[in-house]
Amino acid sequence: MKISVQRQDFDAGAEIRALSRDPKVGAVASFVGVVREVAMMLEHYPGMTEREIGRIVEEAGTRWKVMDCTVIHRHGELKPTDQIVLVAVASAHRGDAFAACEFIMDYLKTRAPFWKKERTALGARWVEARASDDAAAERWQPRIAEPKKVG
Amino acid sequence: MKVKLLFFAGLREQLGVAGEDIELPEGVGTVAALRSHLAKRGGAWREALAEGRLVRMSVNQDMANPSAALRAGDEVAFFPPVTGG
Numbered sequence: 001m002k003i004s005v006q007r008q009d010f011d012a013g014a015e016i017r018a019l020s021r022d023p024k025v026g027a028v029a030s031f032v033g034v035v036r037e038v039a040m041m042l043e044h045y046p047g048m049t050e051r052e053i054g055r056i057v058e059e060a061g062t063r064w065k066v067m068d069c070t071v072i073h074r075h076g077e078l079k080p081t082d083q084i085v086l087v088a089v090a091s092a093h094r095g096d097a098f099a100a101c102e103f104i105m106d107y108l109k110t111r112a113p114f115w116k117k118e119r120t121a122l123g124a125r126w127v128e129a130r131a132s133d134d135a136a137a138e139r140w141q142p143r144i145a146e147p148k149k150v151g
Numbered sequence: 152m153k154v155k156l157l158f159f160a161g162l163r164e165q166l167g168v169a170g171e172d173i174e175l176p177e178g179v180g181t182v183a184a185l186r187s188h189l190a191k192r193g194g195a196w197r198e199a200l201a202e203g204r205l206v207r208m209s210v211n212q213d214m215a216n217p218s219a220a221l222r223a224g225d226e227v228a229f230f231p232p233v234t235g236g
Contacts, residue, residue: 033236042235043159043160044235045157045159045209045212045228045230047212048209048212048213048228051212051213052212052214073235073236084236085235085236105236108235108236109233109234109235109236110233111214111233112233112235112236113159113209113228113230113233113235114233114234114235114236115159115160115161115230115231115233115234115235116234116235117160126160126161126231126234127234128232128234129205129231129232129233129234130234133236
């Protein structure tokens with residue numbers, strides 16, 4: 001498992017290849033987040049960020065058969081088309097790899113302590129958290145079973 | 152008891168401070184009590200930490216509920232809902 005919070009860019013291809021070396025790996029699912037349209041500064045909480053990502057990855061490992069995983073998240077100044085985040089999950093089969101990758105990404109957006117400040121033409125502004133991101137993470141919660149009817 | 156405070160992102164800017172060490176008075180033993188204790192400073196503090204404002208809190212780098220107990224030496228952080236990814 002590799003977790004890195006860093007200023008510098010990353011090579012997604014090299015990271016994915018590094019996850020494919022074990023001959024038991026049959027699938028690597030990956031996601032790359034990219035800065036869209038507006039330049040931004042990404043602030044984070046050093047120490048807690050790495051811990052929180054570690055916990056999310058650990059939880060993914062309890063739900064799916066994850067053989068290895070790499071999460072890289074950048075911070076600092078970023079401009080449109082820059083890569084922000086990479087989540088790559090290695091597994092024996094694609095089902096586990098796809099699901100774990102999406103789960104990690106959804107939770108990362110709602111739990112890892114990062115904050116985006118957009119540099120717009122009208123000045124800098126902090127991005128507001130979105131309810132749709134919370135909803136995306138919540139759909140992974142186990143559904144509560146319908147209570148059994150008595151009699 | 153003494154605790155270390157940290158503030159991040161918009162909250163840090165609004166308060167004009169990234170962190171401080173403070174001595175807690177008797178009776179301030181939870182995250183929620185600390186939040187209202189700080190809000191009593193008035194001005195930007197009252198505004199930023201008012202009830203109803205979405206503020207997330209962590210203790211020793213773990214997300215914390217308002218009822219979480221504080222111990223001497225804890226690192227307590229206040230920040231807005233996160234927007235990474």
